[in-house]
Amino acid sequence: MEIPRDLALERRQQSGPHYSEPLERRGDWNDGSLTTAARRAWDQKQLSVLVEGNEKTIAGGLGWFSVGLGLMELLAPRTLERFLGIRHHGLLLRIMGLREIASGVGILTGSRPSSWLWARVGGDVIDIASLGMAFNSDTAKPANIGLACAAVAAVTVLDLRCAQELSRNDDSALSMRIIEVRKSIQINCSPAEVYKFWRDFSNLPKFMSNVESVETLSEKRSHWCVIGPTGKRLEWDAEITDEQENRLIAWRSLEGAQIENHGSVRFETAPGRRGTYVKVHLQYSPPGGIFGARVARLFGREPRQQIHEDLHHLKQIMETGEIITTKGQPAGRGSATSWKYDQAVRRQVDSRSDYQSSAV
Amino acid sequence: MKANCWYGKGDVQVVNVSEPEILNNHDAVVRVTSTAICGSDLHLYNNFVPTMEKGDILGHEFMGEVVEVGSEVHNLKAGDRVVASFPISCGKCFFCQRELFSLCENSNPNAWMAQKLFGHSPAGIYGYTHMLGGFAGGQAEYARVPFADVGTVKIPDGLSDEQVLFLSDIFPTGYMAAENCNIQPGDTIAVWGCGPVGQLAIKSAYLLGAERVIGIDRFPYRLQIAHEKAGAEVLNYEECDVYDSLMEMTGGLGPDACIDAVGMEAHVPGVIGAYDRVKQSMMLESDRPHVVRQAIIACLKGGTVSIPGVYGGFDDKIPLGSLVNKALTVKTGQTHVQHYFAPLLERIQSGDIDPSFIITHRLPLEEAPRGFEMFLNKEDDCLKVVLKP
Numbered sequence: 001m002e003i004p005r006d007l008a009l010e011r012r013q014q015s016g017p018h019y020s021e022p023l024e025r026r027g028d029w030n031d032g033s034l035t036t037a038a039r040r041a042w043d044q045k046q047l048s049v050l051v052e053g054n055e056k057t058i059a060g061g062l063g064w065f066s067v068g069l070g071l072m073e074l075l076a077p078r079t080l081e082r083f084l085g086i087r088h089h090g091l092l093l094r095i096m097g098l099r100e101i102a103s104g105v106g107i108l109t110g111s112r113p114s115s116w117l118w119a120r121v122g123g124d125v126i127d128i129a130s131l132g133m134a135f136n137s138d139t140a141k142p143a144n145i146g147l148a149c150a151a152v153a154a155v156t157v158l159d160l161r162c163a164q165e166l167s168r169n170d171d172s173a174l175s176m177r178i179i180e181v182r183k184s185i186q187i188n189c190s191p192a193e194v195y196k197f198w199r200d201f202s203n204l205p206k207f208m209s210n211v212e213s214v215e216t217l218s219e220k221r222s223h224w225c226v227i228g229p230t231g232k233r234l235e236w237d238a239e240i241t242d243e244q245e246n247r248l249i250a251w252r253s254l255e256g257a258q259i260e261n262h263g264s265v266r267f268e269t270a271p272g273r274r275g276t277y278v279k280v281h282l283q284y285s286p287p288g289g290i291f292g293a294r295v296a297r298l299f300g301r302e303p304r305q306q307i308h309e310d311l312h313h314l315k316q317i318m319e320t321g322e323i324i325t326t327k328g329q330p331a332g333r334g335s336a337t338s339w340k341y342d343q344a345v346r347r348q349v350d351s352r353s354d355y356q357s358s359a360v
Numbered sequence: 361m362k363a364n365c366w367y368g369k370g371d372v373q374v375v376n377v378s379e380p381e382i383l384n385n386h387d388a389v390v391r392v393t394s395t396a397i398c399g400s401d402l403h404l405y406n407n408f409v410p411t412m413e414k415g416d417i418l419g420h421e422f423m424g425e426v427v428e429v430g431s432e433v434h435n436l437k438a439g440d441r442v443v444a445s446f447p448i449s450c451g452k453c454f455f456c457q458r459e460l461f462s463l464c465e466n467s468n469p470n471a472w473m474a475q476k477l478f479g480h481s482p483a484g485i486y487g488y489t490h491m492l493g494g495f496a497g498g499q500a501e502y503a504r505v506p507f508a509d510v511g512t513v514k515i516p517d518g519l520s521d522e523q524v525l526f527l528s529d530i531f532p533t534g535y536m537a538a539e540n541c542n543i544q545p546g547d548t549i550a551v552w553g554c555g556p557v558g559q560l561a562i563k564s565a566y567l568l569g570a571e572r573v574i575g576i577d578r579f580p581y582r583l584q585i586a587h588e589k590a591g592a593e594v595l596n597y598e599e600c601d602v603y604d605s606l607m608e609m610t611g612g613l614g615p616d617a618c619i620d621a622v623g624m625e626a627h628v629p630g631v632i633g634a635y636d637r638v639k640q641s642m643m644l645e646s647d648r649p650h651v652v653r654q655a656i657i658a659c660l661k662g663g664t665v666s667i668p669g670v671y672g673g674f675d676d677k678i679p680l681g682s683l684v685n686k687a688l689t690v691k692t693g694q695t696h697v698q699h700y701f702a703p704l705l706e707r708i709q710s711g712d713i714d715p716s717f718i719i720t721h722r723l724p725l726e727e728a729p730r731g732f733e734m735f736l737n738k739e740d741d742c743l744k745v746v747l748k749p
Contacts, residue, residue, distance in 0.1 A: 188454050274454060308472060316466045319452040321432065322384050324469050324484070324506055329496045330377040332365030333415025341411050341490035345469045 058162050059107055059117060065155065066104025066120060073097025084148060085141035086134050096130070099123055117163035124156035179286050181304050184279040185311040187318050191267035191276045192246045194318055198265060199249060207313035207323070209347045210306065226259070234258040260285045278314070280307060309344055323348055362749065363417045363500035364728035366487075369407035372418060372729050380496060380504035385432035386450075388508030390442065394521040395422035395498045397731050397745045398446075398529055399555050400623070400670045404488070405732050408624060408640075409672055411473065411491040418728075420446035420486040421528040422498025423521060426508075435509045442512035444505050445697035446529040447483040448495065451510035462694035467507065468493045477673070482694055499728055501749045513701035516709070522716040522746065523708055526560070531715045532700035534560030534621070537668035538568050540691035541617030548572040550606060550615035550658065551592070552651045554582040556718045556744045557668055558621035562590040563713055565619075574615065576602060578627065581741040589717045598629070606658045616663050618655035623669030626650040639676065649675040656682050667692035718744045725749040 073080060074097030077090040103123060106116030131149050134140055187194055197203050201214040201222050212225040212233065220240045228234045236257030242250035242264070252262035261284035268277040286303075316323045326345055329336045337345050363377045380389050398421050403409050423443040426436050436442065449456050449464035456464050464483035468474060471481035473491045484506075487497020496504065505511055515524050534557045541549055549565040551558050554577035565573045575586035576595045583594040595605050606615060624647035628636055636648040655665050656679050665688055683690070707713050720743045723731050731745040 186454065188452060188457070305472065312471060315453075316450075320386065320450045320466050320507075322386065324448075324450075324467055325383055326469060326494050326496070328381060328383050329504060330361070330363060330380050330500070331415045331417060331496060332363060332367075332373070332375045332377050333413070338413035338416075338490050338494060341413060341470060341473065342494055344472055345494070348469065 058158065062117065062120065062155070062159060062162060063104045063107035066100045066107065068104075070097045070100030070102075070104060073100060083141075084131075084134055084145050085139045086137045087139060092130070096123075096127065114163055117159055120159045121156065121163055124152055124159055127152045128156070178283055179303055180281075180283045181307050182279070182281050183304065183307045183311055184277055185308075185315055186270055186274055186277055187315045188275040189318050191269055194276050194278055194314075195246045195249075195267045197314075197318065198267075206349055207317055208310045209313070209349055221254075224253075228259075236261075278311065280311065282307065309347065313348065361501035362725055363496070364419065364725065364747075365414075366404060366412055366416045366418050367414050370405060372405065372732055374726050374728055377417065377500070379502050380500075382428060382430045383504065384506055385430040386507045386509065387430040388426050388433055388436055388442075388505045388512070389428040390422070390424040390444065390498075390503050390505055390512075391427050392422050392424040392498055392501060392503055392749050393441075394424070394525045395419050395500075395725070395747045395749065396525060396528075396530075397421075397499075397728070397735055397747065399557060399735075400488070401732070402736055403624060403670060403672075405736060406625065409489050411489045411494075413490060413494070416487060416490075416494070417496040417498075417500055418487040419497035419499030419503075420488055421525065421530070422486075422503055423515070423525050423528060424503070426512075427502070429508060433508050436512065436514070440512075441515045442505075443515060443524055443527045443701075444486075444498065444503070445511045445513075445527075445532075445701070446485055446488075447511075447694060447697055448485065448493065448506050449483050449510050449698060450507050456510070459696055459699040460693075461510070461696040461698040463696075470494060485694075499725065499747060501725070510698055513698075513705060515705075519708065520716070522719055523714055524705065525746065526556075526715040526718075527697075527701060527704055527708075529695065529697065530556045531560050531564075531704055531713075532697045533557050533668050533695040534562075535564040535567075535700055535704060536693070536695045537561045537619045537621065537666045538564035538570075540666040541565065541568075541570075541619065541664050542689075543568045543570050543617065545569055546571045547616040548574065548610055549617050549619065550574045550576060550655070551586075551619045551621055552576045552655060553620070553622035553669070554579070554586040554592075554594070555621065558582075558619070559586060559590050559718050559743070560715055561619050561621050561668065562586055562592045563715075566591060567707065567712060572609075574606065574609065579738055582743060585718070585743060602654055603658050610660075614658050614660040614663065616660045618659045618663070618665050620651040620655050620665070620667045620669045622651040624648060624671050636676075647671045647673055647675050649678060653677065653679055656686075656688060659686065659688055661686045662688070664689045664691060666690075668695070719746050721745045723747055 073093045077093035080093055081087060081089060100123065103116050103119045106119065128149060131145055131152065134145050135142060201216055204214050205211045210227050212227055215223040217223055221237060223237050224235060226234045236259060237254045238251045239254055240249060240251050242248060246267060248264060248266050250264035253260050261282065263280065263282035266279040268279065270277045313323050325348055326337055326342065361377060361379050362374050364372055364374050366372055382389060401418055404412055404418065426438050426440040426442060428438060429436050445461070447462040447464065448467040449461040450466035453465040462483050468481045468484040470490055470493055474481035477491065482492065484493030484495055486495045513527060538549070538561050543549065543565060547570050549570045551561050551573060554575045558575060562573045562575055573592045574595060575583060575592035576597055577583050578596055578598045583596055586592045587594050595602060626648045628648055628650040632650065636650060640648055649671065651669065652667065659665055667690065720741060721731065721734065723745060725747045728747055731747060734740055734742040735745050
């Protein structure tokens with residue numbers, strides 16, 4: 001019943017062209033280009049790739065079982081009563097029937113069958129408890145009730161396994177260890193100018209708000225200090241793996257890095273006198289795993305958002321020589337900026353320091 | 361210094377705040393001599409535009425005297441008398457270099473927020489929501505002007521504040537609205553809304569060669585100004601059917617171009633009005649796009665619908681069928697004010713137009729809250745309020 005991890009991966013790869021976006025790029029949503037509904041649809045589409053296994057088939061079976069049992073409880077409570085040897089519980093049976101149908105329909109049509117399966121597990125427990133109480137009835141037929149108990153227990157086990165497995169898949173879909181970000185931005189100057197600015201790594205902290213310092217150790221190697229989402233300082237050595245003048249810089253972290261990462265930045269001549277397209281591709285294992293990444297997202301430090309902001313700041317420095325700010329302006333409240341809306345401004349590198357010398 | 365700040369729906373107050381400083385090297389600080397309340401400020405006053413924060417200084421129409429400049433400001437010096445443009449524009453990006461100043465890429469520090477709503481961010485604007493930068497506005501004694509070289513026009517001696525103040529927003533806005541109509545000799549232009557922008561759009565349409573301009577409103581005093589001072593034929597939509605009247609006036613052809621100088625808070629009579637109001641109040645629809653609907657339906661086949669009015673979100677029941685089948689052109693946008701600075705200043709200097717004809721009230725800055733109330737409720741035949749700090 002369990003899908004091995006790499007099989008899931010293989011399935012995803014096999015699923016081929018119609019999933020042009022790799023799963024690792026789920027972070028992409030937060031750029032706001034999708035509505036909540038579209039996001040959910042995307043989510044579901046991704047999940048269905050993973051869940052396309054036994055669990056889903058079994059889940060489907062359990063869904064139909066729920067619907068069938070529910071219909072029987074709803075439409076023919078008397079027959080059931082007679083079978084179990086109980087009386088005057090028609091209404092209760094009908095309510096239980098409705099619950100069965102609801103969870104069945106939920107499993108079959110819901111976007112997250114796992115939660116409905118958990119609902120089924122809960123229902124099973126109630127069923128067993130009610131059957132247990134039925135034993136005490138004077139007219140009870142213990143053999144039949146025992147049979148029903150056994151059937152429900154078997155289904156419960158199935159429900160439980162299936163729910164567990166599907167939940168795990170849900171999580172695994174959300175908890176890829178690697179975060180991948182692609183972002184690109186147009187900058188109104190030549191690739192050579194942007195390349196030159198970027199290649200001097202000491203310039204990076206000027207627009208990457210969470211990068212504290214980058215120290216050049218040798219031609220290819222550098223030492224990075226980054227403030228993580230929780231405020232913890234993370235450090236690593238990186239090396240340049242590929243470099244083409246005015247076109248490309250690629251790097252990866254070296255062994256012992258607190259965040260394993262690799263990536264590249266391309267500087268492409270944009271058509272029609274549009275200057276340069278700067279394209280960043282970055283993959284990293286978030287500190288604190290995916291949980292850390294989720295927490296970071298809560299604080300607006302979603303990686304794609306972060307990199308987008310950083311690139312916007314790079315653009316501003318290259319085009320105007322500074323990053324525009326509202327920090328320190330007057331306002332009729334305690335603070336110059338708004339706590340609610342100006343997080344991006346608060347994250348800015350202080351632009352009062354002089355950029356002119358380094359910018360073009 | 362004193363500044364007029366936003367504190368919520370229908371709540372603006374003049375309070376004491378710190379004086380602005382140079383925050384970026386391209387900044388200048390201006391001692392404000394005249395500032396105005398814009399119709400679009402009323403959208404904020406009515407709390408229809410999200411991402412305002414208590415304590416935001418309002419105002420994007422202002423002028424004054426430069427008192428301080430940053431190290432990268434080259435064309436201005438202390439003592440210069442300038443009008444500031446409402447969009448803040450860097451002058452260096454792809455859009456600024458094409459003179460599409462209101463689309464500047466580098467002037468909105470909260471660009472990500474606007475990008476979420478619009479797909480891309482327009483330029484930052486003074487005192488107009490945090491989504492558009494969260495910049496302190498100009499209804500104050502002093503104001504900071506970022507990218508001051510690009511965002512100001514120097515005013516020569518001999519012109520009064522009132523003659524040039526509206527270069528900051530509404531004159532270029534009315535003018536661009538008319539320019540967007542691609543006016544040819546003999547054209548008839550219909551202008552919905554005879555507020556300040558509508559009046560200046562009427563005037564501009566004539567400046568650009570329109571044969572007839574028709575102003576549409578429901579307030580007799582506004583229609584009177586449109587007729588007497590701007591020279592328009594007028595329609596009161598509470599007394600006639602706009603479509604029928606326009607058809608009657610144009611032999612059934614419809615106006616060559618229609619200008620929507622009303623925007624998101626259109627007053628809509630009848631059932632459709634109720635529909636829009638309910639949807640807007642339930643946040644199902646962000647605007648009341650009645651005028652756009654009417655303009656599309658009334659416009660000449662092959663004509664142009666020009667929208668200077670402010671809209672913010674996602675609107676319903678826009679007659680795309682009519683738009684397509686009548687082969688209409690829609691032109692719109694926040695005004696590229698800086699593009700119009702020089703030519704419109706020249707128009708004022710040469711006496712082609714004196715935009716100050718729309719001013720009905722002059723108040724000290726301290727009375728800004730009363731100005732907002734009067735302007736909103738059209739009290740005392742209020743058309744345009746100028747504040748003097």
